[in-house]
Structure formats: structure tokens, C-alpha cells
Amino acid sequence: MSLDAREFRDAMGCFATGVTVVTAKSADGEKVGCTANSFSSVSLDPPLVLWAIAKNANSYDTFMAAKHFAIHVLHSGQEEVSRLFATKEADKFGQVPWTEGQEGTPLLEDYSVRFECTTEHRYEGGDHIIIVGRVHTMDNPDAEPLGFYQGKYAKIVTG
Ligand SMILES: Cc1cc2nc3c(=O)[nH]c(=O)nc-3n(C[C@H](O)[C@H](O)[C@H](O)COP(=O)(O)O)c2cc1C
Numbered sequence: 001m002s003l004d005a006r007e008f009r010d011a012m013g014c015f016a017t018g019v020t021v022v023t024a025k026s027a028d029g030e031k032v033g034c035t036a037n038s039f040s041s042v043s044l045d046p047p048l049v050l051w052a053i054a055k056n057a058n059s060y061d062t063f064m065a066a067k068h069f070a071i072h073v074l075h076s077g078q079e080e081v082s083r084l085f086a087t088k089e090a091d092k093f094g095q096v097p098w099t100e101g102q103e104g105t106p107l108l109e110d111y112s113v114r115f116e117c118t119t120e121h122r123y124e125g126g127d128h129i130i131i132v133g134r135v136h137t138m139d140n141p142d143a144e145p146l147g148f149y150q151g152k153y154a155k156i157v158t159g
Pocket of ligand 1: 035
């Protein structure tokens, strides 16, 4: 059975997610960042998370080589940050406050939760590569998260 790509994308869009920005630095010092909702927890012991990078992303080569990366779960006031890091804009980091983490990994200063990771595994995933990271540090100011559902940003209501 062959699936229609549009219908598959629409069906996957019914799985509500949060939104993250994943960042890393290349060997020659270039900072990269990519909006990603493929993020998921994997293991508690050891603490592992995953996300998937498209093979045609500009930042693909950097993430394939990076030993360190950071994942920022966005809060509900960060739609613009999500949009910025979902573009091919050359100077994404000129438009947001950031600092340096482990081995110079660029860290956004604003987020709901932030994880600093080392790359543990990479797996083939069709037109993506699945990157598994081990979490070394985390910071959780616990702001209301930004949601994403059916191709639109969404408010997460609890209780
Ligand atoms: C809500 C949302 C979720 C996304 N999730 C992913 C993802 O999980 N993996 C991915 O490779 N691209 C994802 N994208 C697309 C990338 O953010 C986009 O292709 C971006 O241009 C990549 O930046 P780069 O080309 O500079 O690497 C997502 C975009 C949006 C808006």
C-alpha cells in the first residue's frame, strides 16, 4: 500500500506536540539552530532523548558531526522564535539572546525547558536521521509550553 504524502502529513499533524529549537556549533564555529517537533524522551536511566533532522536541512552536516547539542522546549510566548528557527535565515542568532554552553554550544536564553546533550547514537530514518542524545544538564523554569497541532501553534490547557 502506498500512502499519499499529504494525507500522511495531515494524519501525523493530529498528534499534538510541543515545539523545540535544537542548536549546535560546527567545527569551524558556525552556530546552527533548527525548529523541531520530533523531540521525544527515550530513557530515564541513562537519560536519553531523541529528535530527527531532515537530510536536506542546512544544519544537517553540523548536527551529523556535532558531539554536543542543546534542546530548548519553547514556551507559549515564543511563536516568533519557532518561526525564525524554521527558516533558512543565515543569521538566526543575531535575532535572539544566546550564550555559550558545553564546548561552545549556542544556548538560547529564553525557553520553557533546556537540555544540554552529547550525541549518543544516530540512526537511519528515511529522509531524516534520528539523533539520540544523553542529557547532561537541564534547566526547567517551567513556563507554559508552546503547542503544535494540525500545522498550527496551539495553547496547552491542563487540568
Ligand atoms: C513546528 C515545526 C516543527 C519542525 N520539526 C522539524 C523536525 O523535527 N526536524 C527537522 O529536520 N525539521 C523540522 N522542521 C523544519 C525545520 O525547522 C526547517 O526545515 C528549518 O529551515 C531547518 O533549518 P536549517 O535549514 O537552517 O537547518 C519543523 C518546522 C516547524 C515549523
